[in-house]
Amino acid sequence: MKKILFYMSALALFLSLTSCSKEEIDMYSQEARINFDYRTIYSELRDSDYVKMKTDPYRRDSVRVRIMGDLLTANRDFCIKKTENNSYSNTLDIQLDDKYTYSALDTVCQYVYFKVKRPAYKTGRKTYGCNLEFDLTNPNHQFEKGFVEDNSVEVNYVWDITEPKTWSDWYWLGVGDFSPIKYCYMMDVWGRTLDSFITPDGYAYDDDEANAAILQLDAAYKAYKAEHGPILDENGNDIFPDEEE
Template structure:
């Protein structure tokens, strides 16, 4: 009886060993694959310090994760922009022609790209698209990873209003009014100086006297600094 029990146990152990061995082969015998890592939606909120800069873009990043073993050598991959029909306004993104995964001692690495700042317009402050691995690009050296991690939603919006805005200085707030202030002074609200108040008022008078169209606030009325 004991011999029968030992025989049955031996068969079970062999079966488990074979099953584990097959799983190991399945797990580590894959070609290199890559996925976006983290949330499937990345929200980038542009603030006043992003818009006061002379550069027309903001720098952002995404993280990728290697699927499977650590890489043994550097490997390139490509990312493209695709339309996200959940957004009426698309994002103008500047990507590298290719990115190179170099962190061979880990499975995650951060990469950078640029977002052309959307023009501040009333009612159009949310923009979106997909970042997606460009599997058909000849420079792309990874096979497709997880379907749900092959693309990432990029949601871009702006929130310019300073926390400390005071109506008694420039009147009621509007994004267009604040943009004019930043363009004239090349400073954000927290860095404005006393003389900037008269500077902005004079600049707007000269702007109108030069025949330029009035700047409108969110309510559709012309802005004023009185």
């Protein structure tokens, strides 16, 4: 009886291994398909992004794609399109190539690149987003559809204007307490970040340059305020209140 049970167990194990082997062969001997390798592309926009909004509005970003099935033996094209994501009230302007080429034939992953327009700054950590999807109906797309859940990737951008490490340096004591709106106005006037005033050695400022920047800021805000009224910070206060006499 024990021998019979032993042979039955051995037979069951053999059939199981044979089945697994067949499934693996089927999985890896199928036509190559393409997926996104992750679900979300997340980026935080900093002060260095803010100062580039007018001069260099698009920033470069990337996404990794993954091949499933047989490895490719020749380059193959694929297409990506932007679609809206209803989870976001603010969308993104994205520039994609007409088509991309998978050329990393010795591996199953490759990065591809696209451009995202830096959105207008809004107070608070406002999020902007959309989806990227493989454009399966595009005649230039040469892959069959992969996993349904990996056919799209979410693109999520958020502004995060934080206090620069140099804000409390004595050169800038006259600008008062930090607020994102105040700092954005300063960058609008100067066309540069606060940290960019540090000299190449990383430890000092050019006195004349820093003094000229303060005078420029003071003159610009007085002229703006006289014509348009004060700019209010996140708490409803004038970013540069008049000094009490």
